[in-house]
Amino acid sequence: MSDMQKGLLKAVSEVLPESEHRWCSRHILANWSKDWRGLERRNNFWRCARASCVAELNFHLDSLNMLGNGICESLLRYNKETWCRAYFNCDRKCDIIDNNMCETFNAWILADRHKTIITMLEEIRVKMMERIGKLREFADTWICDISPIAMKVYQDNMAQSMRCTIKWNGEYSYEVEDTSLRVVLKHCVNMQAQTCTCRSWMLKGIPCAHAIAAMHFKNLDPINYISHWYHKSTYLKAYSTFIQPVSNMQMWPTSTNPPIEPPPIKKMPGRPKKKRRREETEHPTSGKLSRRGMEMTCSNCGGYGHNKRSCPKKMWRKR
DSSP: OBOOOHHHHHHHHHHOTTSOOOBOHHHHHHHHTTTSOOHHHHHHHHHHHHOOSHHHHHHHHHHHHTTSTTHHHHHTTSOGGGTOGGGSOTTSOOOOOSOHHHHHHHHHTTTGGGSOHHHHHHHHHHHHHHHHHHHHHHHTTOSSSBOHHHHHHHHHHHHHHTTEEEEEOSSSEEEEEEOSSSSOEEEEEETTTTEETTOHHHHHSSOOHHHHHHHHHTTOOGGGGSOGGGBHHHHHHHTOSOOOOOOOGGGSOOOSSOOOOOOOOOOOSSOOOOSOOOOTTSOOOTTSOOOTTOOOBOTTTOOBSOOGGGOHHHHHHHO
């Protein structure tokens, strides 16, 4: 997952030829919305990005096409196989479409990034050491063997499955009619292959609403079909490598190698920026009062849009 950086396009294909290179949908939206503004267009973009099958994507693209002449052509200039779930590989069991994890980590180490190299690495090491311990303790609070976030997705799919009708072919396959969307869609579920034509089950590894409806039809427990990637044992394996504590720098052994001097500092004009530049479409940071939208009030007449220096009533009195 990257931010459409040109240098990474060729590097990822050469160094990681078997990997799937995805683009962050938020960065695509930020570039695309410069020419196509509006809340309804943004919402339709997210429906297109989250569509798990081509039929659902085409339905949302038709809705988007009614919001502007050439709007779909401008969106499809970005390779849809890199940002739309309908074209993601089903072997990864991961359907994320944005780069929020990296952005969150960068914000987490923001204060440490402006320190010297050794101090920065030490601060990050301590944070990661504490985080691994806290996340392992978090696994003890689970009420079952499945992660809480996966259970939340499963429960949402369970509620959606109540609006599905089932037709069984007598073997392993089911025809499921989904009425939860604005258009009625029929999907085919194969319990032996554990597939559904909506592709959500294969993308996430969590049974979709259509698969859950078919499992309930045959009195099967859908929890048994959740991928092992969401089990507690897999979660603990991810955090099984502990970071060992390190004494302070004064207790480190003295190196016989010549010390490495820092590079010369070239001070750039202006105040150095410590925060990343936000896109126009991003929401402002919560908890801070913005001056945007405030209207000037005149203390002389109480009117809006001017101050007492340019008050028309004051000018009229002088005349």
